[in-house]
Amino acid sequence: MKTIKLIFSRISFYFLSNKLIFIMFLLGGIVCSTSFIYFYGNQLSTKKSEVSTDSSYYTYTLKFDEPASYYEIKNSSLLNSEIIEDVMAVHYLLLDDLPKEFNKNNYIDYYLRVCTQINNKHKLFSKMGRSEFYDEEIKNGKNVIILPNCDDIFSLAQGDTVTLSGREYEVIGVNTFIDNFYIPSNTFDKCGYSIDEITIYTTERMSRTENSQFIANLHAEFPQSDLIESPSESYKAADSYFIGDFFLIMCEFIISALSFMFLIKFLIDKSNLENIIYLIVGATKRKLFLILILENIIISGIIGIISIAIHLITYNQFFVYFNVYEGLQYSIMDYIIIFISIIILSCITAIPFIISCLKNSIIINKNKYN
Amino acid sequence: MKTLKLIFEFFTNNKITAIIISIIYIFVLFIANNSFGMYRYIVYTEDIFKTTETTDSFYCMPNLVTAEMVNSSSMDPWGDYINNVENNARKYKAYVPFTKVKYFNSDFNGVRIKSYIYTTDMIEKYQFNLKNGSWNNMQEQSSDYFNVIVSGIYFDYLNIGDIAEIELPNYFDSSTKKIKIKVAGKLAEPYTVPSFNTSGTDINTYDLYQKLENGLIFVESSRLTKVFKSVNNCPLTAENFIASYKSNSSDSERREYLGYFTNQFRVTHYDDIIKNTDEIVSLTFKRRLPAPLFMLSITTVALISISILFVNKKIREHSIYYLCGCNRRKSYFIISCAIGLMGLLGGLLNILFIVNYDFLTSNGIINMSDGLIYDGQTVLFTLLYALAVSAVSVIISIMVFRKNSPIEIYRKYES
Numbered sequence: 001m002k003t004i005k006l007i008f009s010r011i012s013f014y015f016l017s018n019k020l021i022f023i024m025f026l027l028g029g030i031v032c033s034t035s036f037i038y039f040y041g042n043q044l045s046t047k048k049s050e051v052s053t054d055s056s057y058y059t060y061t062l063k064f065d066e067p068a069s070y071y072e073i074k075n076s077s078l079l080n081s082e083i084i085e086d087v088m089a090v091h092y093l094l095l096d097d098l099p100k101e102f103n104k105n106n107y108i109d110y111y112l113r114v115c116t117q118i119n120n121k122h123k124l125f126s127k128m129g130r131s132e133f134y135d136e137e138i139k140n141g142k143n144v145i146i147l148p149n150c151d152d153i154f155s156l157a158q159g160d161t162v163t164l165s166g167r168e169y170e171v172i173g174v175n176t177f178i179d180n181f182y183i184p185s186n187t188f189d190k191c192g193y194s195i196d197e198i199t200i201y202t203t204e205r206m207s208r209t210e211n212s213q214f215i216a217n218l219h220a221e222f223p224q225s226d227l228i229e230s231p232s233e234s235y236k237a238a239d240s241y242f243i244g245d246f247f248l249i250m251c252e253f254i255i256s257a258l259s260f261m262f263l264i265k266f267l268i269d270k271s272n273l274e275n276i277i278y279l280i281v282g283a284t285k286r287k288l289f290l291i292l293i294l295e296n297i298i299i300s301g302i303i304g305i306i307s308i309a310i311h312l313i314t315y316n317q318f319f320v321y322f323n324v325y326e327g328l329q330y331s332i333m334d335y336i337i338i339f340i341s342i343i344i345l346s347c348i349t350a351i352p353f354i355i356s357c358l359k360n361s362i363i364i365n366k367n368k369y370n
Numbered sequence: 371m372k373t374l375k376l377i378f379e380f381f382t383n384n385k386i387t388a389i390i391i392s393i394i395y396i397f398v399l400f401i402a403n404n405s406f407g408m409y410r411y412i413v414y415t416e417d418i419f420k421t422t423e424t425t426d427s428f429y430c431m432p433n434l435v436t437a438e439m440v441n442s443s444s445m446d447p448w449g450d451y452i453n454n455v456e457n458n459a460r461k462y463k464a465y466v467p468f469t470k471v472k473y474f475n476s477d478f479n480g481v482r483i484k485s486y487i488y489t490t491d492m493i494e495k496y497q498f499n500l501k502n503g504s505w506n507n508m509q510e511q512s513s514d515y516f517n518v519i520v521s522g523i524y525f526d527y528l529n530i531g532d533i534a535e536i537e538l539p540n541y542f543d544s545s546t547k548k549i550k551i552k553v554a555g556k557l558a559e560p561y562t563v564p565s566f567n568t569s570g571t572d573i574n575t576y577d578l579y580q581k582l583e584n585g586l587i588f589v590e591s592s593r594l595t596k597v598f599k600s601v602n603n604c605p606l607t608a609e610n611f612i613a614s615y616k617s618n619s620s621d622s623e624r625r626e627y628l629g630y631f632t633n634q635f636r637v638t639h640y641d642d643i644i645k646n647t648d649e650i651v652s653l654t655f656k657r658r659l660p661a662p663l664f665m666l667s668i669t670t671v672a673l674i675s676i677s678i679l680f681v682n683k684k685i686r687e688h689s690i691y692y693l694c695g696c697n698r699r700k701s702y703f704i705i706s707c708a709i710g711l712m713g714l715l716g717g718l719l720n721i722l723f724i725v726n727y728d729f730l731t732s733n734g735i736i737n738m739s740d741g742l743i744y745d746g747q748t749v750l751f752t753l754l755y756a757l758a759v760s761a762v763s764v765i766i767s768i769m770v771f772r773k774n775s776p777i778e779i780y781r782k783y784e785s
Contacts, residue, residue, distance in 0.1 A: 018682060021675075024671070024675040025673075025675070034669055035664040035665070035667075036662065125571050127636065128636060256394075258390060259387075262676065263675055263679055323658070324660075
């Protein structure tokens with residue numbers, strides 16, 4: 001308690017000995033800390049992953065050990081829930097299934113696939129012509145096809161006919177995938193293609209917990225399958241960048257705070273005579289070091305609280321406009337991490353300055369003041 | 371000399387602080403200029419697109435290589451293909467000539483340069499800004515040389531009216547043919563010209579243009595074609611182009627005309643290009659600008675704080691100078707110069723970099739980005755920022771200095 005009292009009296013001495021320098025130090029610390037809060041939200045991959053709209057956060061791919069039937073997938077209660085936008089059923093093609101225009105030497109069995117979008121909702125990108133089927137084509141199970149964007153299609157044009165797995169199809173366009181033929185869902189069903197793989201597109205991204213729950217549900221619904229793609233990979237990738245990203249923003253904070261530490265050193269130097277008296281009356285250098293570090297912790301704590309308060313109060317009016325991703329929110333845990341980081345980083349930055357203040361022996365310092 | 375010494379004396383015992391703050395300041399200003407430059411370039415390309423095209427325009431991208439094209443013996447298969455498409459398009463009532471781009475490579479003083487060939491209509495449409503010279507000079511006819519617009523630092527030593535030579539390679543052997551060019555004008559920064567060399571699903575205006583760092587612009591002419599033929603060379607046509615509807619065409623004519631393109635090309639309409647560009651502009655604004663702005667604000671506060679700190683540290687010395695006969699105005703001058711030097715040094719170094727940026731990129735010393743504007747506005751921003759920060763630092767420092775009289779300061783320190 002005595003030490004705490006002493007520290008506060010020293011801080012008030014700093015303030016009174018040079019108000020402007022002390023205020024500039026606080027101001028500098030607040031600017032650095034507010035920037036740190038901004039960078040924490042906008043540079044950390046883990047934070048970005050919470051609001052990223054990347055398609056990988058909406059996509060799950062299951063590969064079946066034993067091919068499933070179209071009926072099985074179409075009538076799955078899980079795949080008919082509201083959160084599912086579309087399901088792409090995939091059948092792996094053998095070389096013998098390929099159209100004659102395709103040079104079989106360029107491919108192997110199961111490389112090219114025939115796919116269908118069961119709900120016809122997920123948008124495909126077009127390389128040429130159409131990339132979606134009309135309702136009438138789906139309803140009537142018409143033999144129309146969207147070709148993959150591979151080298152062999154240069155001899156084909158819209159309106160041409162190709163033979164896939166022994167059936168003739170009219171070419172209506174080319175999609176941007178290099179290995180996927182697309183046909184309407186009813187045509188896929190009529191052809192009796194078995195399903196080797198499904199890709200599930202969700203309407204909205206799930207949180208980490210919801211994602212884990214959904215994966216568990218998928219496993220329960222299709223126990224004979226392997227999950228080969230899910231948002232978990234993206235979450236894992238974001239987590240793996242955490243240390244690197246955090247190190248980078250720590251460096252940014254230390255470099256920014258460095259300039260302001262010269263101000264606190266100036267103030268500590270001003271109270272050097274007092275420090276010498278402490279040492280003469282029995283305080284150890286370690287104790288003095290501790291006092292100076294505690295001072296720094298308290299000042300940076302105050303700065304951290306002010307900065308977080310500024311960020312919280314002005315977030316919707318100011319900071320939200322600078323966010324790289326929309327919808328970025330800071331949780332209480334984020335603010336706690338930020339607060340602790342600010343204190344630790346301030347101490348790391350201040351240590352060389354504190355050591356330089358304490359480097360002389362008591363006698364040298366005493367003589368200097370005499 | 372004595373004053374100069376005193377100015378530098380200001381930094382004694384503060385060297386490390388001054389060096390650290392100066393390095394941070396230079397670096398932050400550099401990052402800020404770079405980010406603003408990139409942002410401004412995208413906005414600039416959008417402005418060009420808006421002023422040159424109308425809502426009737428659409429960008430066509432023939433992404434599929436057809437069998438005829440693969441088997442073609444032509445040196446410019448895309449050119450032949452697009453000409454064929456245009457000839458067939460003429461029968462539609464909504465047809466207006468396509469805006470397409472031709473280019474070729476040649477050597478100038480042993481360095482490979484890219485040249486574009488535009489039609490007179492295109493030059494009129496785009497109204498490229500010139501630093502020197504005039505587009506009217508291009509109309510002059512001569513059998514000895516071709517009038518060209520030069521672009522980039524390689525051609526800086528040439529004056530308007532100067533004649534130089536470029537070498538055109540022969541496609542069939544290693545020989546070259548020298549062509550005389552006469553400088554009709556110099557393209558103004560940022561040397562942006564239409565290139566139409568990008569295709570994709572999200573076309574924006576940034577993709578349609580290119581910085582012609584070192585190159586030439588020719589006007590299409592039959593004499594130029596003859597020269598190319600004489601060396602078995604041929605300018606290449608960019609595979610993408612801009613088409614548009616005739617302004618007074620009806621909706622059905624437009625639909626029919628558009629159908630002709632959508633059957634064989636990926637088409638992106640004017641509104642979609644603008645929409646995509648606006649998204650990119652907004653994304654660039656959010657991704658590139660906040661970090662430099664935060665860093666600039668930290669640096670500004672840091673520079674002001676350090677200046678106040680320096681004055682506080684030197685205040686006693688200056689009170690002694692005063693007591694020894696140096697007047698207050700002289701002290702103000704020394705403090706202002708020293709603090710101003712710290713603030714202006716970073717600004718001046720950045721300005722030096724901006725001014726020499728073209729030279730550095732042309733010589734391959736640095737290559738930061740293809741889309742970056744460093745111009746008078748960047749210099750002005752840097753200068754104004756440096757001046758403002760220096761002025762604020764100096765003013766606050768002087769205010770701190772004059773708060774107490776020299777004798778009061780001396781007494782305070784002596785007690």
